[in-house]
Amino acid sequence: MRMMILVIGGSGSGKSSYAEKTAVSLAQINASHKTDMTKYYLATMKVYDEEGRRKIERHRQLRSGKGFFTIEQPTEISEALEKMEAGSRTVLLECISNLTANEMFAETETKTEIQVAEKVIKGIELLKEKTTHLVVVSNNIFEDAITYDETTGKYINAMGKINWKLAALADKVVEVVVGIPIDIK
Amino acid sequence: MKLVIGGCAQGKLDYVLLRYHLQEDMVWDGILPDDGKTFENPRIINHFHKWVRQRILDGGCPEEEVLSFLDRYEDCIIISDEIGNGIVPMEAFEREYRERVGRILVRLADRAKEVERVICGIGQKIK
Numbered sequence: 001m002r003m004m005i006l007v008i009g010g011s012g013s014g015k016s017s018y019a020e021k022t023a024v025s026l027a028q029i030n031a032s033h034k035t036d037m038t039k040y041y042l043a044t045m046k047v048y049d050e051e052g053r054r055k056i057e058r059h060r061q062l063r064s065g066k067g068f069f070t071i072e073q074p075t076e077i078s079e080a081l082e083k084m085e086a087g088s089r090t091v092l093l094e095c096i097s098n099l100t101a102n103e104m105f106a107e108t109e110t111k112t113e114i115q116v117a118e119k120v121i122k123g124i125e126l127l128k129e130k131t132t133h134l135v136v137v138s139n140n141i142f143e144d145a146i147t148y149d150e151t152t153g154k155y156i157n158a159m160g161k162i163n164w165k166l167a168a169l170a171d172k173v174v175e176v177v178v179g180i181p182i183d184i185k
Numbered sequence: 186m187k188l189v190i191g192g193c194a195q196g197k198l199d200y201v202l203l204r205y206h207l208q209e210d211m212v213w214d215g216i217l218p219d220d221g222k223t224f225e226n227p228r229i230i231n232h233f234h235k236w237v238r239q240r241i242l243d244g245g246c247p248e249e250e251v252l253s254f255l256d257r258y259e260d261c262i263i264i265s266d267e268i269g270n271g272i273v274p275m276e277a278f279e280r281e282y283r284e285r286v287g288r289i290l291v292r293l294a295d296r297a298k299e300v301e302r303v304i305c306g307i308g309q310k311i312k
Contacts, residue, residue, distance in 0.1 A: 014287075
């Protein structure tokens with residue numbers, strides 16, 4: 001059965017590690033890993049500095065040996081489909097917060113929060129349609145009780161809309177708290 | 186060791202005191218003492234995240250220090266705020282702080298016999 005799973009969590013919550021394990025087990029067709037379906041990792045983070053490089057390095061280490069093909073796709077997420085081979089595949093997308101920020105701020109013209117949210121959601125809908133299993137990692141950025149400037153406020157609203165819609169699209173939603181997965185759908 | 190987490194001001198300490206019938210004089214607030222004393226009753230470490238923050242500021246290694254503390258006081262209850270559920274901060278130190286508290290809590294949760302998350306004063310057992 002095809003599956004879409006949304007994994008959410010805060011910084012350092014262990015959400016990536018849980019999402020990877022989930023993608024690996026979804027891709028496994030039987031006990032021997034020889035027949036696993038192709039696994040793709042859609043990386044959305046743009047690297048600006050040393051901290052970014054370290055972060056990416058840490059994630060590479062986590063994934064190493066698990067057989068993911070990495071596709072760098074910081075914007076236009078559905079274009080990643082053109083870079084995949086035909087056939088059954090499991091896709092791990094990490095993460096919605098970077099993708100949303102890239103879509104919102106990277107271009108010369110700034111899009112409205114609705115445009116950004118719709119674009120990201122449409123991209124994920126396409127991915128869901130064209131992959132066997134899809135694991136999407138998103139961030140819980142909503143609980144720090146700080147009132148931000150207008151731009152960040154727009155970003156938070158867009159993220160809220162996206163998470164809400166992705167949760168509706170997903171067959172399963174899991175929140176990772178201190179490394180512990182909690183099923184919320 | 187038991188781990189209790191949750192947002193700030195959720196009543197975590199009161200929850201722990203009531204549930205385990207402990208007194209406030211058994212609470213270490215934001216410190217992990219290292220005086221070799223032993224106690225009959227379990228101890229509570231409150232505001233664990235503040236201790237982590239201070240150790241990072243002091244150039245310590247909270248990841249290792251907490252483990253050696255637990256080797257001596259395995260029978261304790263660690264209470265920590267969840268601080269990672271917000272917008273990634275602009276300041277590098279604040280980002281590092283959140284990330285390190287998160288990862289330390291993941292390790293503690295793995296080692297803990299029980300993990301509870303407190304919201305509105307109500308504890309949910311998540312491990």
